[in-house]
Amino acid sequence: MYYRHKLDFQYPDRSDQHMITVKHLRDVDLDESYPYLQKGFWYGCKRAFYWVAMNALVFWVCRVRHGLRIYGRKNLKEHKELLKNGAITVSNHVFMWDFICVLDALRPRLTNFPAWATNLEGPNGPLIRLSGGIPIPTENHRAMGKFHKAISDVLTSKKWLHFYPEGSMWYYYPDIRPLKKAVFKYAVQYDRPIIPITMSFRPAGPIRRLFTDRPPVDLHVGKPMLHDKSLERSDAIDKLHREVYHVMQTMVGVNPGDTTYNTDQSIDSYIKTM
Secondary structure: OOOOOOOOOOOOOOOOOOOOOOOOOOOOOOOOOOOOOOOHHHHHHHHHHHHHHHHHHHHHHHHHHOOOEEEEHHHHHOOOOOOOOOOOEEEEEOOOOHHHHHHHHHOOOOOEEEOOOHHHHHOHHHHHHHHHEOOOOOOHHHHHHHHHHHHHHHOOOOOOEEEEEOOOOOOOOOOOOOOOOOHHHHHHHOOOOOOEEEEOOOOHHHHHHOOOOOHHHHHEEEEEEEOOOOOOOHHHHHHHHHHHHHHHHHHHHOOOOOOOOOOOOOOOOOOOOO
């Protein structure tokens, strides 16, 4: 269902620009010695406790708080043979708790995800790391090599990796912004299926409107998508990029011919629809 709210958000000019500010509580030095992918016995114990807490409490709180409804989990069951060696999931990024919604949809699978480095310096930094966040370094080429190594370790160990390819979070934005190409390069390089996930909104009922003006959330899990192995690598990346973008738009209810349907993947020239 395609629903456009009437909330008065001021969205940035560039489609991957952040619209939140993070309170600085700690310095995080993302150099080549930083442990981008956390491992070890004690980290495993903490992550196990985290997963128990998520299932026992957090998922239920999230469903109530955001009116979350999940559709399409059958696509994970029907393609479990294809997904047994791991997968890459992608979604739009529309509110602070949407990664919890994704984890709820993917359970019992845990997933890692590339994380905005600035978030690690704020109040949620330790939780982001515990959730599987791999911070993205931006000012050190050797550190970027270590980041790519962490991504490689996840994908070659048959684990799952989640991306927000829009590049930033925009509160309750109803359309799918252009997707950055890096995720599709990983999918082709490591021969992993991409599972599109979208979050859209629906009108709130009378009881919910008494407590919040934020619309409830519908999360849809799409069918796994594969790259075209008959093409050269660059062409396969481009094709998968276009196809996933199209599918994600149709999943939120935006179809070719609609005024908000977009074929342009240029981040710089994207025209906001709200």
